[in-house]
Amino acid sequence: MISDKIGGLNKIIIVCGHYGSGKTNIAVNLAYAIRKSGKKTVLADLDIVNPYFRAADNREFLEEAGVRCLIPMYANSNVDIPCLPPEIYSVFSGDEYAILDVGGDKEGATALGIYREEILRCGYSMLGVCNMYRPLTSIPEDAIDNLAQIEAHCSIPFTHIVNNSNLADLTTEKTVYDSFEYAETICKKSGLPLLFTSVCDDVPLMSEEGIFRIKNITKRLY
Amino acid sequence: MAKVLMKGNEAIAEAAIRSGCRHYFGYPITPQTEIAEYMAKRMPKIGGLCLQAESEIAAINMVLGASSAGVRVMTSSSSPGISLKSEGISYMVGSDLPCLILNVQRGGPGLGGIQPAQSDYYQATKANGHGDLHLIVLAPNSIQEAADCTSLAFDLGDKYRVPVMILADGALGQMMEPVEFSGNEKTELPEKPWATTGTGMKRKKNIINSLYMQPDELESSINERFKRYDVIEKNEVRYESYLAEDADIILVCYGITSRICKTAVGMARKEGIKAGIIRPITLWPYPKEALAKAAETASEFLVVELNKGQMTSDVKLAIECSRPVSFYGRTGGVMPTPEEILEQIRMIGGRIK
Structure with a gap:
């Protein structure tokens, strides 16, 4: 069961990956699912890379569900300075499940590295989000290379792979199934287990095995 | 190649790489820095x-140099950075040099903001650089069209020896959509006998220059260029017409705004209001004839932009003020909702009944 797999994650859950791989979408949906399973949950936005699409867009949705949100005060404003609020440290001392939404690529991982000691002390799960339909990570070797760069910049090893292969509105059962071999290869070559394949709830599938259903929470700009 | 998921930038x-562009010069600025990032990853392979210049001014002058040597070259920036490039752009026009300039617009004036805007319309279509000049200006409204x-842009630039601008906005640059790159990568590029590639002692030397000592020589170079502009105006106008044929109200919009308008027009049609869209894809040359023709049957025009009505x-000139032209827009990085635009359509619909 996917819910058991998610329930088995450590209390600090870090969502990392390539720019545009769907990290924020996964982080928001994970925070929502974990909160719905009855656990106290906090989502911290550590994205210092992307000023346009951020967890802050979903603050209302998350807070309504009872998820505490730690969002830089300047998120979605015109002040694109890379600074993070000191309250982030609260996630390492409380009894909440904490989902850390990290910025893309190695640049985003640099910000994560600040919290390395606390993360290792608390125990963590770090998910590498991969999307086969993103051209710079479309083959397993490139995806693994990207994850390796992230690890090198934050000095925190990954623990799981998340297969978020999607083509936005054009995602179909076929595009999902076509990505299974890609995800398997990444897992085999990296030695990491696959946590789940995430699929939007409006895409019908023959089997739900290994699938984590997500809502597409990406802000529409038009 | 199958479909992939990409940001506009x-x-x-x-698409530039696939068009044979192997030279990129730029300087970072939100919301277009992914261009440089992508080029930095791909070009060495x-x-x-891919070279990050010390400034926008340096970057556009490197583009001038590379174009003089006959290669396909591009630069990109966002609004305030494009202003800095204006001098170099004018020099390139004066030297009849092609290049691609991408403007992923953000709000202004001044440093403004980093959210989407279309407030560089006048700059792009009327005065990007001093002197008598035009750029071909393309305004895509999807990631696929941006790639196309x-x-x-590279083909038109080479064909007419003019700089071509893609006028995008922060939304198009940042959002992700599926895109497919059609055909094979271009390997055979047009000959450029005018380029300064060395005479090999076989021909007269080529000179790339925008300074003329004699007024009449400068005048004749400008006249020759304007003859090319006439051909461009005749042959290169591109626009999309959406439900415009029987429309009483024509919305005129481009880029990301046209996507919002399309939703609004659909809502208006459901209410029985005959609205349609004429969307310029080339902002210069401007689709004057299409608008003039629409004015024969439509009652009113509504311009929608992310600016104050540039x-x-x-539109008024194209239809010779034969119909009322109203405007709705938001600025500062705020995007109008389809409902806001529908409200405008309703107001016009009420008055033309």
Whole structure:
């Protein structure tokens, strides 16, 4: 069961990956699912890379569900300075499940590295989000290379792979199934287990095995 | 190649590479920095050059140099950075040099903001640089069209020896959509006998220059260029017409705004209001004839932009003020909702009944 797999994650859950791989979408949906399973949950936005699409867009949705949100005060404003609020440290001392939404690529991982000691002390799960339909990570070797760069910049090893292969509105059962071999290869070559394949709830599938259903929470700009 | 999921900025960068562009010069600025990022990753792998210049002014002058040597070259920036490039752009026009300039617009004036805007319309279509000049200006409204326009921009630039601008906005640059790159990568590029590639002692030397000592020589070079502009105006106008044929109200909009308008027009049609869209894809040359023809049957025009109404004057000129032209827009990085635009359509619909 996917819910058991998610329930088995450590209390600090870090969502990392390539720019545009769907990290924020996964982080928001994970925070929502974990909160719905009855656990106290906090989502911290550590994205210092992307000023346009951020967890802050979903603050209302998350807070309504009872998820505490730690969002830089300047998120979605015109002040694109890379600074993070000191309250982030609260996630390492409380009894909440904490989902850390990290910025893309190695640049985003640099910000994560600040919290390395606390993360290792608390125990963590770090998910590498991969999307086969993103051209710079479309083959397993490139995806693994990207994850390796992230690890090198934050000095925190990954623990799981998340297969978020999607083509936005054009995602179909076929595009999902076509990505299974890609995800398997990444897992085999990296030695990491696959946590789940995430699929939007409006895409019908023959089997739900290994699938984590997500809502597409990406802000529409038009 | 199958469909992939890309940001507008990445898709334009990839499309440029596939069009044979191997030289990129730029300087970072939100919301277009992914272009440089992508070029920095890809160019070294394919024998190309991605160079972060010390400033926008340096970057556009490197583009001038590379174009003089006959290669396909591009630069990109966002609004305030494009202002800095204006001098170099004018020099390139004066030297009859092609290149691609991408403007992923953000709000202004001044440093403004980093959210989407279309407030550089006048700058792009009327005065990007001093002197008597035009750029071909393309305004895509999807990631796919942005990729297609990139390829078109290089072809048009080489064909007419003019700089071509893609006028995008922060939304198009940042959002992700599926995109497919059609056909094979271009390997055979047009000959450029005018380029300064060395005479090999076989021909007269080529000179790339925009300074003329004699007034009459400068005048004749300008007249020759304007003859090319006439051909461009005749042959290169591109626009999309959506439900415009029987429309009482014509919305005129481009880029990301046209996507919002399309939703609003659909809502208006459901209420029985005959609204339609004429969307310029080339902002210069401007689709004057299409608008003039629409004015024969439509009652009113509504211009929608992310600015204070800059394109309104072009619509009025195109239809020779034969119909009322109103405007709705938001600025500062705020996007109008389809409902806001529908409200405007309703107001016009009420008055023309």
